[in-house]
Amino acid sequence: MEIDRRAFFSGLGGAAAVALMTDEARADALEHHLMAQAAAPATYPTAAELEAQIDTRTSRRGAGNLFVAGTGNVKRLAPLPAAPTLADYFNLRFMATSNHCLQSANRALKNGMSEEIILACLLHDTVQDLIKVDHGWWGAQLYEPYVSDKVIFAIRYHQALRFYPDKEHGYEYPDIYRRMFGSDYTPEPYIERTYQMVRKHKWYLEPRMVTVNDLYAFEPNVHPTLEQFTDIIGRNFRQPRDGLGFDNSPVAHMWRSVAMPDHPL
Ligand SMILES: [Fe+2]
Numbered sequence: 001m002e003i004d005r006r007a008f009f010s011g012l013g014g015a016a017a018v019a020l021m022t023d024e025a026r027a028d029a030l031e032h033h034l035m036a037q038a039a040a041p042a043t044y045p046t047a048a049e050l051e052a053q054i055d056t057r058t059s060r061r062g063a064g065n066l067f068v069a070g071t072g073n074v075k076r077l078a079p080l081p082a083a084p085t086l087a088d089y090f091n092l093r094f095m096a097t098s099n100h101c102l103q104s105a106n107r108a109l110k111n112g113m114s115e116e117i118i119l120a121c122l123l124h125d126t127v128q129d130l131i132k133v134d135h136g137w138w139g140a141q142l143y144e145p146y147v148s149d150k151v152i153f154a155i156r157y158h159q160a161l162r163f164y165p166d167k168e169h170g171y172e173y174p175d176i177y178r179r180m181f182g183s184d185y186t187p188e189p190y191i192e193r194t195y196q197m198v199r200k201h202k203w204y205l206e207p208r209m210v211t212v213n214d215l216y217a218f219e220p221n222v223h224p225t226l227e228q229f230t231d232i233i234g235r236n237f238r239q240p241r242d243g244l245g246f247d248n249s250p251v252a253h254m255w256r257s258v259a260m261p262d263h264p265l
């Protein structure tokens with residue numbers, strides 16, 4: 001059964017709260033969540049019903065995780081070192097997305113994917129801590145100066161491919177999208193056009209493999225760590241000497257916005 005990771009985590013007080021739980025408590029919570037899910041009828045809202053919820057919210061669904069509290073208030077963030085690395089951002093800013101990305105990269109590793117696909121999986125949703133809307137494009141831009149064109153292609157287009165099943169490669173339309181976008185949702189024309197372009201591209205399998213290894217399930221006994229990927233990052237990620245956010249790259253301001261989201265201007 002597929003687990004709605006967001007619903008599961010928010011039911012427990014968010015990813016940070018889950019991280020503080022013992023393994024035993026986490027396993028218990030997961031079991032309760034699965035039982036509740038099994039008992040609940042599989043009904044999904046329509047796109048119109050989701051649209052009608054917009055003005056019942058205090059924030060928009062496209063806002064990044066760092067800027068909105070799932071429950072309660074936002075948390076104080078630990079300072080980053082002077083020249084922050086990808087690992088520093090992973091540990092100190094990408095708290096809401098890191099587990100999902102580590103699980104996806106771990107699955108890609110187990111499935112024998114290339115280093116570029118594993119890295120793309122590791123990075124693919126991290127930009128959602130900055131901004132969620134159109135996260136494939138935002139994520140590709142965030143990483144563009146530091147990784148290969150193939151990794152960028154995979155990150156940019158995984159977003160569009162998520163809406164299109166590919167049975168041959170073992171990818172089905174995700175149930176969680178019926179909940180997130182509505183049971184009758186059809187992707188917008190720019191997504192459809194992007195899909196058609198990527199489907200015919202010689203690099204199609206790069207983003208497709210990100211979607212195949214994109215893991216929404218919270219696996220209770222799998223705890224991948226960033227250290228497993230240190231060598232792959234070292235070989236495939238050009239860490240700037242002055243630190244991400246301080247290297248005067250065209251995307252440095254995006255990294256600074258992740259580093260210091262409390263700055264009012
Ligand atoms: Fe994604």
Ligand SMILES: [Fe+2]
Pocket residue numbers: 100104124125214215
């Ligand atoms: Fe994902």
